[in-house]
Amino acid sequence: MTQIQSLAIPDVKLIIPPKFGDARGFFSEVFKQSVFDGAGIAVQFVQDNMSLSNAKGTIRGLHFQTPPFAQAKLVRCPRGAIWDVAVDIRAGSPTFGHHVAAILSAENWAQLYIPAGFAHGFCTLEDDTEVQYKVSAPYAPQNDAGIAWNDPDLELEWPLDGMPAIVSDKDAKLPQLRAIAPTFHYEDFK
Numbered sequence: 001m002t003q004i005q006s007l008a009i010p011d012v013k014l015i016i017p018p019k020f021g022d023a024r025g026f027f028s029e030v031f032k033q034s035v036f037d038g039a040g041i042a043v044q045f046v047q048d049n050m051s052l053s054n055a056k057g058t059i060r061g062l063h064f065q066t067p068p069f070a071q072a073k074l075v076r077c078p079r080g081a082i083w084d085v086a087v088d089i090r091a092g093s094p095t096f097g098h099h100v101a102a103i104l105s106a107e108n109w110a111q112l113y114i115p116a117g118f119a120h121g122f123c124t125l126e127d128d129t130e131v132q133y134k135v136s137a138p139y140a141p142q143n144d145a146g147i148a149w150n151d152p153d154l155e156l157e158w159p160l161d162g163m164p165a166i167v168s169d170k171d172a173k174l175p176q177l178r179a180i181a182p183t184f185h186y187e188d189f190k
Contacts, residue, residue, distance in 0.1 A: 007100040013113040045134035061121015069140035070116035080129025081105035090117040091182035117189035
């Protein structure tokens, strides 16, 4: 049976689907709409994305899309491991600017459900890490946005163990949260 737990920001959920193994390997239903419906998670996914990060210490994020293409995400890591983080960017939210994080890995088989109204990012904990995620709206370049991964106001403790972060040029230029206009309002995205 799939385990679903609320994190410190209850709208973000840690999800662990069952994994059935035998001498051949394993089988797992990594997503089932009826499980989400039964847990009161009203989302319809429309696109699957995948990334490969070659090196440990690669940071991707913090990304989000603005309405009307705001995206909820279901993130999993079938190879390697990541420290996955969601930052609440819903103006008026009691947890605005706060974050929750979880380790997702091939070993623990955990997933993170992140609703619209959150910025998302991750840091690879191993070389050759693959991340797959479902999104509830298609990619819309005109609505693509983000927040600086190293915004000091967010107090994110990226697990870099003294290594320099590997960040794209695009992500290195993202603004701090305080510099962006409110895009999401808590009353509309709770």
